[in-house]
Amino acid sequence: MPITENEVHTLSAEYPWPVVRPTFSPADWMLDGGGKELIFARIGKGESFLVLEIGAFLGSSVKQWLAVSPNVYVIAIDPWEGDWWVDYARKNGRNSLAEQFAREDGPYLTFLSSLWKFKERLFPVRGKSPEKLYELANLGVKPDLVYFDSNKTGDDIDVVHQLFPDAILTGDDWTWGLEQGYPIRASVRKFAHKHNFKIVSDRATWVLMQRSLKISERVMNLTSFARDQARALRKVFR
Numbered sequence: 001m002p003i004t005e006n007e008v009h010t011l012s013a014e015y016p017w018p019v020v021r022p023t024f025s026p027a028d029w030m031l032d033g034g035g036k037e038l039i040f041a042r043i044g045k046g047e048s049f050l051v052l053e054i055g056a057f058l059g060s061s062v063k064q065w066l067a068v069s070p071n072v073y074v075i076a077i078d079p080w081e082g083d084w085w086v087d088y089a090r091k092n093g094r095n096s097l098a099e100q101f102a103r104e105d106g107p108y109l110t111f112l113s114s115l116w117k118f119k120e121r122l123f124p125v126r127g128k129s130p131e132k133l134y135e136l137a138n139l140g141v142k143p144d145l146v147y148f149d150s151n152k153t154g155d156d157i158d159v160v161h162q163l164f165p166d167a168i169l170t171g172d173d174w175t176w177g178l179e180q181g182y183p184i185r186a187s188v189r190k191f192a193h194k195h196n197f198k199i200v201s202d203r204a205t206w207v208l209m210q211r212s213l214k215i216s217e218r219v220m221n222l223t224s225f226a227r228d229q230a231r232a233l234r235k236v237f238r
């Protein structure tokens, strides 16, 4: 269902942007394991469309959803806090960004500064899933698509479906954690089995479908399977 003017109004009032852009350098940090075309194809290009992303980091996916069409709106949930931000930036050689993260509210204000030009269509929700999901549902918000990219466990998929039964469910990390047996897969498969959904995956991206898969989607799954085997073999012979 297209996002209503009322929803835009409510979200802007509940999750306001600062009046002045924070004096933090904008940062680009692409975390992308591939396969997002599966999602772009599902984001309505004509009518307005509301994406809810759980785990936004510095907004590399958020920017990609917003770029699909000027009719796309995004709610980005993330606590944007914790010591790990500074360590993570340092480990990746991003020393000036690490210094910026170390300032008060560094990650949050860096996010806002980086996404400033999208502030009419982006609602930053500072906090955690699932708590923030209940808050959004109580406000009457109905996302068209939910993208899971927070803690790689998928432990909030059921809650999302309960609160937003019509939303397309999709996420990242399908290829993350070979050693741990790809943790996101267990939750996604359990959910699919319980609610009679089908799964399609392409590289890191997965989508839950409430219909039979097309031949092209079955081929995608076979390709994913072949890539899994190649990855496992590489690990054995490394």
Ligand SMILES: C[S@@+](CC[C@H](N)C(=O)[O-])C[C@H]1O[C@@H](n2cnc3c(N)ncnc32)[C@H](O)[C@@H]1O
Residues within 6 Å of the ligand: 029, 030, 031, 054, 055, 056, 057, 058, 059, 060, 061, 062, 077, 078, 079, 080, 081, 127, 128, 129, 130, 149, 150, 151
């Ligand atoms: C892998 S990063 C997300 C990458 C991001 N989607 C992108 O495109 O760059 C994971 C993010 O999830 C956030 N996170 C962790 N637990 C969360 C939770 N319970 N709810 C919302 N966000 C969470 C972290 O703060 C972190 O920024």
